[in-house]
Amino acid sequence: MGNRIILFDTSVFIDHLRTGRHQERIATVTGRIRHSTVVLAELLRGAKKPAERDFVEALARNSLLLTPSEGAWLESGRLLTRLSAEKGFSPEKLRDLHFDVLIVLTALSHGATVISSNRTDFEMIRRYKRFELEIW
DSSP: OTTSEEEEOHHHHHHHHHHOTTHHHHHHOOSEEEEEHHHHHHHHHHOOSHHHHHHHHHHHHHSOEEOOOHHHHHHHHHHHHHHHHHHOOOHHHHHHHHHHHHHHHHHHHHTEEEEESOHHHHHHHHTTSOOEEEEO
16 A cells, blocks of 8 residues: 555545645655646635745645646536436536546546545545545
8 A cells, every 4th residue: 555646636625724624644655756736726616814825835836736638628528418417417517526536537647546524525426436535
């Protein structure tokens, strides 16, 4: 497990920043940690305090970043179209899911495990795209 690639979902960092909930787990997780540019963009969009923005900017400066490829963007549209047809999701829900799907597709392209505290959405996506998922 120490050699696996880890990609944290936005939900883990939101929990961490708001409550410190995952501080020990983040510090002791084994694997090669990478960060998604999608996650960093989501975090910056929601950062309200200077300390939150500083945290995200430090991740961006000091980490290896993974970015969705052109193929991942196209595949995300295909998967969201399928989810819309099969689940009847509203446009708002599809917008909410889009970044999660991009995180998953980026993880798949690098053989990474996604760590998330958003069980509902990631387990639903996993029914359509098999990927390594760890729920905190």
